[in-house]
Amino acid sequence: xxxxxxxxxxxxxxxxxxxxxxxxxxxTFSSYSMNWVRQAPGKGLEWVSSISxxxxxxYYADSxxxxxxxxxxxxxxxxxLQMNSLRAExxxxxxxxxxxxSYGHFDYWGQGTLVTVSS
Amino acid sequence: DIQLTQSPSFLSASVGDRVTITCRASQGINxxxxxxxxxxxxxxxxLIYAASTLQSGVPSRFSGSGSGTEFTLTISxxxxxxxxxxxxQQLNSYxxxxxxxxxxxxx
Numbered sequence: 001x002x003x004x005x006x007x008x009x010x011x012x013x014x015x016x017x018x019x020x021x022x023x024x025x026x027x028t029f030s031s032y033s034m035n036w037v038r039q040a041p042g043k044g045l046e047w048v049s050s051i052s053x054x055x056x057x058x059y060y061a062d063s064x065x066x067x068x069x070x071x072x073x074x075x076x077x078x079x080x081l082q083m084n085s086l087r088a089e090x091x092x093x094x095x096x097x098x099x100x101x102s103y104g105h106f107d108y109w110g111q112g113t114l115v116t117v118s119s
Numbered sequence: 120d121i122q123l124t125q126s127p128s129f130l131s132a133s134v135g136d137r138v139t140i141t142c143r144a145s146q147g148i149n150x151x152x153x154x155x156x157x158x159x160x161x162x163x164x165x166l167i168y169a170a171s172t173l174q175s176g177v178p179s180r181f182s183g184s185g186s187g188t189e190f191t192l193t194i195s196x197x198x199x200x201x202x203x204x205x206x207x208q209q210l211n212s213y214x215x216x217x218x219x220x221x222x223x224x225x226x
Contacts, residue, residue: 035215037163044206044217044218044220045155045157045163047208047214047215047216047217050213050215059213059215061214062214095163102169103150103151103168103169103172103210104151104210104215105153105168105169106153106155106165106208107174108165109163109164111162
């Protein structure tokens, strides 16, 4: 059974940093690209970042480019999101999601971790 | 960047109704479109990928169609558990944009 478990969320002051983790199990982690998606309270889904299987290809939304860094450790079956210079508008539930085969869709999602940026 | 516009944004329907949600892309995306269902406090769940392929385990009352710039998600006979918010997402290029969502409510 595929499982994705996020951790690392919490309350942080504007300008602060936070590192999210996503522990994967139930599939060959190194064979799939991975993604982060966020959802601000009461709002829709926003794609944040994607990373290829070998980390050779990385993409970011303009809203986080230069502040967030996605990475992965295939030996540890883990995905990360380093978030720096956090702003109030980064407040959201952050989901990690596995990319499906062939068409790039997100076939499995974690339960999410809440990041609150507030003074 | 590709923009996705869903219509309607809100939909009120009854159990047993047939409903259709439309997703329009600002430029052609071939068949690189997925549909997700999200219930309050839960993670999104994949329903349809490649515009019309039903994800394993998803009931057959859900179907998707379209290619290019116009896509539809149809629920043939609404069940109580289908009342949720639905999102489309394009996988043709980065950024991987989502539609704004369609909230399906009980009439």
